[in-house]
Amino acid sequence: MTTPRKPRGPYRKGLERRQQILRAALEVFSEHGDRGSSLKEIADHVGMSQAGLLHYFDSREELLVAVLAERDAVDVEATANVMTPGEAVARTAAHNARQRGLVDLFVTLSAAASDPDHPAHAFFTSRYANLAGQIEDGLGKAQDRDEIRTDVEPNHMARMLLALSDGLQLQWLLDPSVDMEGTIQAFNRICLPVAAEGDTSHLDRGDDS
Amino acid sequence: MTTPRKPRGPYRKGLERRQQILRAALEVFSEHGDRGSSLKEIADHVGMSQAGLLHYFDSREELLVAVLAERDAVDVEATANVMTPGEAVARTAAHNARQRGLVDLFVTLSAAASDPDHPAHAFFTSRYANLAGQIEDGLGKAQDRDEIRTDVEPNHMARMLLALSDGLQLQWLLDPSVDMEGTIQAFNRICLPVAAEGDTSHLDRGDDS
DNA sequence: GTCTATACCCGGATAGAC
DNA sequence: GTCTATCCGGGTATAGAC
Known part of the structure; x- marks a missing residue:
């Protein structure tokens, strides 16, 4: 799900940013929950503006589910073996x-x-x-x-x-x-x-x- | 709990209204949860305006906890004996x-x-x-x-x-x-x-x- | 890609007429 | 007691400059 297409070339930096945002969002959501978190706060956390963040995730929802999937991956890893x-x-x-x-x-x-x-x-x-x-x-x-x-x-x-x-x-x-x-x-x-x-x-x- | 005594006199109608609102709020909150419910919707449900509702409960919070207590009373009753x-x-x-x-x-x-x-x-x-x-x-x-x-x-x-x-x-x-x-x-x-x-x-x- | 600015919407709360 | 109107804050999303 969310399967971010993997363009080669000039998009590399973008993908890194994406990861960075994901991590920040995980942190922020973790701290204040869904409702308590705003895009702005996540953006601040990453060190960019709210609008800039929306450049990577078209909507708040999209970001949310991406974070969820990310979290899940971590969990699975922890209890895998x-x-x-x-x-x-x-x-x-x-x-x-x-x-x-x-x-x-x-x-x-x-x-x-x-x-x-x-x-x-x-x-x-x-x-x-x-x-x-x-x-x-x-x-x-x-x-x-x-x-x-x-x-x-x-x-x-x-x-x-x-x-x-x-x-x-x-x-x-x-x-x-x-x-x-x-x-x-x-x-x-x-x-x-x-x-x-x-x-x-x-x-x-x-x-x- | 909640024990609505029935004072005769000018307050009667007000208390009834309160109950009415409480019931409506319970329904609405039940359906859409805390976040998903607005005072307006509850008010509509009762057949009055949002501002009118605030006449009985000074704030959203107040209404919320009142509803919770109400719900709890029902639950207790059901499992009492x-x-x-x-x-x-x-x-x-x-x-x-x-x-x-x-x-x-x-x-x-x-x-x-x-x-x-x-x-x-x-x-x-x-x-x-x-x-x-x-x-x-x-x-x-x-x-x-x-x-x-x-x-x-x-x-x-x-x-x-x-x-x-x-x-x-x-x-x-x-x-x-x-x-x-x-x-x-x-x-x-x-x-x-x-x-x-x-x-x-x-x-x-x-x-x- | 990233920013600033802003439009826009929603919801709660307040003021004041009736 | 109840309404309409309005303010105000917070939040997302968009436009457009750099």
Whole structure:
């Protein structure tokens, strides 16, 4: 998506600028969310004028979705070579706890994007479908290997993990003392193969921050 | 809450108008969210002018928080006399699945309100603190009665439930095929007292809609 | 390519007539 | 209490000079 054509030749500088703007926009959007950010602020950040910025992205919307895609790429990279889905989600949570603005942006935008008319609607719907699908697959395989409990459908569990992640982000935004990672790991623990009733000693160690 | 007493005398009509506006605002906000709604639209809805509306609520913010409180009152009423926390959350989810606009408003606003400067910030922070506290209590008691598993802290579990609820709402907004209630009940099921390994027959019946 | 200037729109809030 | 008219601010987008 957005696939910026790659002209060779004199356009090189332009492409670099574009990247520069993208980075700045990511920062600014991250800090103030969608609504709170103006083109002018992003432009300032890059060190150019608002009108100059519009030379690269024809509209605000265009810039927004470009930023989203960019952010996503970073995320994917960070969790690409990771073990179990539960772990990946926990990791991301821990990482996000250092990126308040990004979390804000994400929560805000994904909600706003539920409107089919929103410029980022397609982006988010496919994003969630993909994520859910991937996680579901991962969980299914883990079930086959008896690594996790098998009495819940992978699909339900995948949706749970995603919901947990998003919901905790929201709660954390409102109250930074909320322990995103710990809570997710607690969840992961109860999805391990269920031990005999008495033997739960391995379950309750070292998570309660 | 809101308890509109009915003063006779000159104020009666005014109070009714206020209620009328509140209802209209709830509808409009529900449909287009915070950002997407204008005073004019709400006013139109009521059948009066934007300026006229401002006669009852001095500012947009004031109206917004009033609406929030109103909505909350309704919610509380709906889950007041309900059994276990997990059940209550599942119920609410089922109910919400018929109130897309409201869900949208809630998700949008709670995210936006994470900004300490947002007019609804205080409202949402205390709301979550209260909810989490209540649920935690309920779960603690359930643990004491051995109705649910005891190897997860009530606090973590409470946060999980809330996160699950919110996160699923978001996913559902983006993809209405997401089964909010079913997923929550699946979660509730894995929080029941853990049976012996072989005996999980009671766990996987009648949920996968 | 980048700027300044500006047109334009939208939404909230205010003033003042009725 | 309610309206019309108006102001004002913020934001995007455009025109046109350099």
